[in-house]
Amino acid sequence: MAKVLKIRELGFYWETLDPFLFCAYHQDNFPKGNENLGPDAEFLKGRITGNDFTKKDEFRMYHGQKVPGFPGHPHAGFETVTLVEKGFADHSDSLGAKGRFGNGDVQWMTAGKGILHSEMFPLVHQDQPNPLVLFQLWLNLPSRSKKVEPHFKMFWNEDIPVEHIQDENANKIQIKLIAGKLCKNKALAPTPDSFAAKAENHLQIWRISMEANAKWKLPASSASTNKMLFFYSGSEIEVDGFSIEAGHSLTLNPAEEVEINNGNEAAEFLFLEGMPINEPVVQQGPFVANSRNEMMEVINTYQQTQFGGWPFDEYEKVHAKDAGRFAQHADGKMEYPPAK
CATH class of the missing domain: 2.60.120.10 (Jelly Rolls)
Known part of the structure; x- marks a missing residue:
């Protein structure tokens, strides 16, 4: 196949x-x-x-x-x-x-x-x-x-978990796991109500880096998923007999293992996979619903409530130059990256 x-x-x-x-x-x-x-x-x-x-x-x-x-x-x-x-x-x-x-x-x-x-x-x-x-x-x-x-x-x-691999010629491959799992590594837990929170949805989001001339086999998975590889930086790769330049996406057969043979420059990829939801999608700008009636309900709610309104002094909000990386949650809890 x-x-x-x-x-x-x-x-x-x-x-x-x-x-x-x-x-x-x-x-x-x-x-x-x-x-x-x-x-x-x-x-x-x-x-x-x-x-x-x-x-x-x-x-x-x-x-x-x-x-x-x-x-x-x-x-x-x-x-x-x-x-x-x-x-x-x-x-x-x-x-x-x-x-x-x-x-x-x-x-x-x-x-x-x-x-x-x-x-x-x-x-x-x-x-x-x-x-x-x-x-x-x-x-x-x-x-x-x-x-x-x-x-x-x-x-x-x-x-964020990172899987480090070397091919038979000691060329390095790095896979950063935003969602899903690979080998013994498993991604961090997403938000509680996320589609990714249920293992049966097989959601995978990986950032893949390959050294020049590296080879790596993207593993097979459930035959029911949708699976895509986005090759956005590098020179050229060879996959299943196709020579593909950077700036292309590949829709892959999920049931098949796929070998990626990189060219003579370092290459960067985004990999996405997941079980299809298989429900109607009605999208209007920044809103997504399942029907026109539901879309009108979302729009009416936004017009009436502004989803709680804007609590800041301007919509083009930026933080102090020296703020560093941080997160302040709705309950006031402060969060910072782990110390080096």
């Missing part, structure tokens, strides 16, 4: 399979920051600030006016899993929670019945550039979980 079912070129938004909705990949070479943690005014000339998705001077402002990012906006009916490999993200939400995470950290947020949050990308360094590499996955929720209480959890980089 074929091991590679489909090969697709990657765009800004990466097309995914059920239970995932899509993946947004952000790679921006932000300049030095100013006192407001944004770029100097010279970099804002010629941009439509507030809706800037054109990569000018190697970065975008997205919906930010002074600081790049996504000011306060709503979500309901799904989960966001945000991997910040380089740079930082400042989180604030309608529950009064806030935090700064980055340089390998992951935030897992179950939006459930509805939450407002902001995701800003502070340029904390004023003496050097502020590169950003960020993935945000939208993970659907089954109908029974679409109205759970919103909740977020931090996976600090220091705590």
Whole structure:
């Protein structure tokens, strides 16, 4: 049987399979920051600030006016899993929670019945550039979980399990486990009502790094899952007789072991797998429901309640330059990465 079912070129938004909705990949070479943690005014000339998705001077402002990012906006009916490999993200939400995470950290947020949050990308360094590499996955929720209480959890980089492998020629492969398990390693527990919290959903989110010329076999799994590999950085790989350049996704046969033969440059991948939810998906902007009637209910709730309203002084909320990595939860509990 074929091991590679489909090969697709990657765009800004990466097309995914059920239970995932899509993946947004952000790679921006932000300049030095100013006192407001944004770029100097010279970099804002010629941009439509507030809706800037054109990569000018190697970065975008997205919906930010002074600081790049996504000011306060709503979500309901799904989960966001945000991997910040380089740079930082400042989180604030309608529950009064806030935090700064980055340089390998992951935030897992179950939006459930509805939450407002902001995701800003502070340029904390004023003496050097502020590169950003960020993935945000939208993970659907089954109908029974679409109205759970919103909740977020931090996976600090220091705590995330990593599997280290060497091939027969001592080339190194590294697999960072955001969700799922591999060999003797198991990912951290997600939020309590997450789709990933049930083992039978076989949810896997891995960040894979391979040295030049490395070979590795992606293991077979349940024949019922959807399985995708996103090759976003490197030169070329060979999989099941196909030569594939970076910038492509591969839909894989879940029941087959698949060998990845890397080319002459280091390569980076995002791997996703999960049991399909197999329910109708009605998406309107930041809301996901199972029917038009349910969508209207979500929109009406948001219009009437604003999901609790915005407790901060501005929607484009950033934290102090020297705040460091932290999370303050809705109950006031403070959390920090583990000490080195």
